[in-house]
Amino acid sequence: MYDDLSIEHFMKGLIKRNPHETEFHQAVREVAESVIPYIIENPRYRQAGIIQRMTEPDRTIIFRVVWEDDEGNIRVNRGFRVQFNNSIGPYKGGLRFDPSVTLSVLKFLAFEQTFKNSLTGLPIGSGKGGSDFNPKGKSDQEVMRFCQSFMTELFHHIGPHTDIPAGDIGVGNREISYMFGQYKRLAHEFTGVLTGKSLEYGGSHIRSEATGYGNAYFMQEMLKHHNESMEGKVCAVSGAGNVALHCARKINALGGKVVTLSDSSGFIYDPEGINEEKLDYVTELKTVKRGRISEYADRYDCDYYPDKRPWSVDCDLAFPCATQNELDVKDAKALIKNGCMAISEGANMPTTVDAMHRLQDAGVIFGPGKAANAGGVAISGLEMSQNSMRLSWSAEEVENRLKIIMRDIHDKCVEHGRDGDRVDYVKGANIAGFIKVADAMLAYGVS
Structure with missing residues (x-):
């Protein structure tokens, strides 16, 4: 069974079973490109049909x-x-x-x-x-x-x-x-059946900040592994929601300079840097006034580009934090041309598969969302623990745990994605994530 486990044969079957679900096809292909070669090298996963089972919802x-x-x-x-x-x-x-x-x-x-x-x-x-x-x-x-x-x-x-x-x-x-x-x-x-609750009834400190903070911490770990730091780096951030704003705050705290934010109408470019006072303004603009990012340009006299994404500006680091497929091949070429050295995905699947390949081939350090934006669900898991134990940890303790989790995720990516002197973080994240789930599925037998 499963004699032909080529990526194309596998994807053909998956698309036939799940017609017209293009986002799902894209997500599976990105994983299959890393995981299927690993499965071929480890026959126990192939014989048990693990990838076929893992791509079908319970x-x-x-x-x-x-x-x-x-x-x-x-x-x-x-x-x-x-x-x-x-x-x-x-x-x-x-x-x-x-x-x-x-x-x-x-x-x-x-x-x-x-x-x-x-x-x-x-x-x-x-x-x-x-x-x-x-x-x-x-x-x-x-x-x-x-x-x-x-x-x-x-x-x-x-x-x-x-x-x-x-x-x-x-x-x-x-x-x-x-x-x-x-x-x-x-x-x-x-009972703690939902996470993201208010502190008054069982929520966790820094839950709303966690995805953005974690994304910045993951970038910090990637840079550190490559003997670099965030200090003085010019950073392009997309989005103006919860993830983008908290990612921007943590970038500032780590010594970087954020120069862009965006929403569905366009993006602003502020070469002087979007500091904490300006981030406070954007937070009120988006959460209280329900305004558009263009209002920032009017207030702070900077450039606004309607109906465009921020990947054309000169930057050292990029943080796509808006939505899926917001960074395509054209954007990837612009980032490479402008000297971007690393990308950390704050949104889920914000980069198309072709753009991801283009960036990796050019030597850009690429942190995939399943690793880089895992901070949110990590703190949700810690909220579950606090609910089960009927206690609440301090904000400092929760953030320290978040740092450790993001460091551990980075180390797993390095372990499974190391390729000579470079690290394929996409491959590392996919294989590390796969092994734990696959081994549990093997342990349960056929189910």
């Missing part, structure tokens, strides 16, 4: 979400939960509320989560969920009614030892709070 749940808007109109959305793999722990992964949510997007995110969660070293499996509901422009009451309806159905499929969702795009503290309250009413118990 289950996919799709449900209707009915809610009432402020005008009394009945609205209908679609809800999802993809429980991908629980070989090393209960399903764990975010909920995304955004019109772009499709089954393909959630399957790609849940599949990536399998490797990301494995790399953290914590006992957590992988999942992802959400809805095509758009919280933007909705009142608090409308968001509450939607979240309560969403949780009324999701309630049947999650639990502190089964599946522990978290936040993602469109799901912040407000949405988590409404869903946790509804779960508590339905279950008649207070």
